[in-house]
Amino acid sequence: MREFPGTRPRRLRRNAALRALVREDRLSVDDLIWPVFVRDGENVLEEVPSMPGVVRRSVDRIVEAAEQAAELGIRCICIFPYTDNALKTDACEEAWNPENLSNRATRAIRAAVPDLLVMTDIALDPYNAQGHDGIVRDGIILNDESVEALVRMAVAQADAGADILGPSDMMDNRIGAMRDALEAAGHSDTCIMSYSAKYASAFYGPFRDAVGASGALKGDKKTYQLDPLNAEEAERMIARDLAEGADMVMVKPGMPYLDIVRRVKARFRVPTFAYQVSGEYAMIRAAAANGWIDGEKAMMESLMAFRRAGCDGVLTYFAPEAAGLIARGWE
Template identity: 70%
Template sequence: MTPTVASFPAARLRRTRATPAIRDLVRENTLSVGDLIWPVFVRDGTGIEEPIASMPGVMRRSVDKIAAAAIEAQALGIPSICIFPYTDASLKTEDCAEAWSPDNLTNQAVRAIKSAAPNIAVMTDVALDPYNINGHDGFVVDGEIVNDATVEALVKMTLAQAEAGADIIGPSDMMDGRIGAMRQALEKAGHSNVMILSYSAKYASGYYGPFRDAVGASGALSGDKKTYQMDPANGDEAMRLVQRDLIEGADMVMVKPGIAYLDICHRVKTNFGVPTFAYQVSGEYAMIQAAALNGWIDGEKVMLENLMAFKRAGCDGILTYFAPEVARILNT
């Protein structure tokens, strides 16, 4: 589009910014509660809400408290919750078998949420890192994160989550070929309506530190994840990954992290026109919260400004730890 603008004073562009009413009329993008997915952390126990030091305001919750949080989210109009487990160290193994146990924390939480708040769409995470003694998203063999054996494990994990009642599967592992394998397995098992929101463009980012604290993966991780997560310097590669995942059967795609990758969000939406999501990750959340708590920024204003940036870039929705706070603001 080439803007056509008369010369001054016929054109006074400030006219459309003059009052709140006029600004509302010409606003190009809107943020709604329906745009939000709330990531939550589940841990073992009962009646537990445990603060996460590196993510002020975020907690690990026991399954019963996750169910209570889902009831709150449903009342606020938040359409989806995404579950991440904080797995006890004793359950982390080389073979990651806890990942597809029908009674692991994720699957318990799925069932509890579906019972307590049936209108919430439950999203799950598919990757081995919460269950892996090595802290990696895939199996480690002789120092290499192996692809095909990992995909077989991820398929078992996917089917266990679908059986528990998950509505949306979120593969965050970045292995090759996993979307096609998951889609085929879901169809064969009769879960044809289970959606896949693929972490198609997940970067090897420095923004993930607080999340790894939250799921207890920081101490376990050996080495880095650069052989499977994306190089932050690359954009064209992200387009190839998104295209591949869509061809293999992804219903929706995600860019992660968010605010530093708005160009990727925009390119994905422009090139493919599919439901596009961004994850406002733990480091982004923590930076806003830390600055706000120190009085350096207006936390609410910056929070909303960041989320609007995702919408302006073309995102259909955002995974954000701010979801309940944003929902309360938007509902007033």
């Protein structure tokens, strides 16, 4: 390379057209998955205090959100239920009820916006009287009994019309068991995006408020979610889930674990996603509300980071706002 002044890297940064011409990656609305929260009732929009700008919606208002997503060009919406405490039990039976909130919302979206992909969450915490992702007995989270429940949940969600199942529970052997059950039930085309590298993180707090699991949770989730200091274990979990039949994999949380995203994409070369979780979202919103950062620019920069790290897509509560900015040619 010729030395200065023959080489002037700033030449390619001189204006917007040049910067766009040499840009190494792109952020597209196709990269966005919008997580939404559904609750019982009619015509309900209920704010989540710890997640400014995020609401719980009744099924009819979830359909409106789906229509909004389609208008913005967002191709996938992900459903999380806020379950009435009266329906939460130690056995988590509501998780595979064909008429539970998640399944009703899925069917409603399928009927109203058939081209929109519907992703669902597979974990027992919204239905568990003890707030855990698996069945608990004598303070122990039971793996095999939990997998049996999760499989029933997966088939019920596929029956309702879900396109993508998102097992977020981190139980052992659940992907293989789900894949076998889906094939046996005639759902061979149903995709699995496994939360393969889900860490025991402090960034989930607002989400637990949003699904009503915070007050119920007893203890922590460290016996099934990954240790934040373990990267090689994350790769082993990715390899396991792919071998068991996962179509796509996810790293969660997002920005604090971009190194894991990079390792996963470089090694496995499979569709790789990250979840920009509630704590990440809330921090950006709070800092922006206090005037400490430019919220719009920070939001877009955070999403660019996922693409640069190797993500094929990202679950983010910013999806509608980001999609609107992208459509307007934001730089």
